[in-house]
Amino acid sequence: MIKFLDLQKINAPYKAQFQQKLETVINNSQYILGTEVAEFESNFAKFCGTTFCLGTANGLDALSLILKAYIHLGRLQVGDEVLVPGVTFIATAQAVVNVGLEPVFVEPDALSYNVTAETLEPQINSNVKAIVVVHVYGQLADMPSLEALASKHNLLLIEDAAQAHGAVCPSNGKRAGSFGNAAAFSFYPTKNLGALGDAGAITTNDLALYECVRKMRNYGSSEKYRHEIYGVNSRLDEIQAAFLNVKLPFLDVANSARQSIAARYLNEVKNDNIKLPKIAHKNAHVFYVFAIRVANRPDFSAYLEANKIEYVIHYPTPIHKQIAFSKYKNLNLPITEAIHASVVSIPISPIMEYEQVSDVIKALNAY
Structure with missing residues (x-):
């Protein structure tokens, strides 16, 4: 795992x-x-x-x-x-x-x-x-x-x-x-x-x-x-x-490690079924999470689970669709809703091993 x-x-x-x-x-x-x-x-x-x-x-x-x-x-x-x-x-x-x-x-x-x-x-x-x-x-x-x-x-x-x-x-x-x-x-x-x-x-x-x-x-x-x-x-x-x-x-060193992993994802993931994030400049992004987008999130999530890759969804429901914010439920925010419906965060952290990153990339390319 x-x-x-x-x-x-x-x-x-x-x-x-x-x-x-x-x-x-x-x-x-x-x-x-x-x-x-x-x-x-x-x-x-x-x-x-x-x-x-x-x-x-x-x-x-x-x-x-x-x-x-x-x-x-x-x-x-x-x-x-x-x-x-x-x-x-x-x-x-x-x-x-x-x-x-x-x-x-x-x-x-x-x-x-x-x-x-x-x-x-x-x-x-x-x-x-x-x-x-x-x-x-x-x-x-x-x-x-x-x-x-x-x-x-x-x-x-x-x-x-x-x-x-x-x-x-x-x-x-x-x-x-x-x-x-x-x-x-x-x-x-x-x-x-x-x-x-x-x-x-x-x-x-x-x-x-x-x-x-x-x-x-x-x-x-x-x-x-x-x-x-x-x-x-x-x-x-x-x-x-x-x-x-x-x-x-040690924060800058840890961020640099995240950026190196992100660079591998951005350069090595080649799959039209996966939409990679747009990065303006590597130092401007510290990759708290690496969020990709997929058309069929339930199917992709099941695929990651089958390949023993943990993931998190940041975030499954937009704020204006939360019960607590129901007064805003009729807002027209199609881009926001599309992102929330398709985003999946894949593993990225300063202690990930090179082989683990390679395994994630291999699995993503095979999806």
Whole structure:
């Protein structure tokens, strides 16, 4: 069996360092917002190329807190419309509705799966106040053109970078998380930079946002028992921050390994029954998943199972067809629906062996 993702094998090289870090945290007894969180926030801000980073409990909270803080700061108002991709994990839209904003689902480019300035601009009107752009499956969207679009229409531009840790813009060398007004990250265990539990972060150069979220994530408090604004409890766990501090220095190497496997898939899979993703530039895609498309997904899934190749579907049902978002069920989003109906993610991870990749390629070509 070729596993889709072997987390035990991925984390095995760090086990001794994890144990040392755990011992350090236990001995320091700084379990909430301690030195490991502060160190990770500094390290990750530097890695992304931003002034600030704030750890949160998870990626959904990171995005929700950005939007909630901009409401508090007067940049957004409850009821404002926010453009979001039709193709994304449901958390992107949940963050919008959870703070009282209205999502407007936008069709992606059919080949890259990302929204573009061309797909977004026709949806902009006086009610739209922000864009949340997702780097779907790990491929950085065309951020320079999206920054120009947001500037043209005076819109907030927020990155949902939960799938794109370390992705690099080929035109200016900037990393995911350093564009627009702010970015939200998830460090869910399956991510390219994965914790051993839930964890998230916000990166930004916006001092006012940073100061607001720093209070908001901690009960609205900047000092104990003094609460200046309404807040929540969404703090990056000290132990998870310690684990992330161990893994962050190796992220670029791990991403490079994913990119090498992706290059083999792109160059060696030759089958008209399989539609490969369009990649703008290898460094702009960190391949959180390698998503292909097939006309008959049930048949293809059964074929992979018969060949002992694990797979995952990211994602089987578009957000506007989910029960929770039933008010949007009549939206006309044919490209979004076609992608969700045909996409299949095949194995890709930094610990896959050359022969395993070869076996996947052989099976795909024989389908």
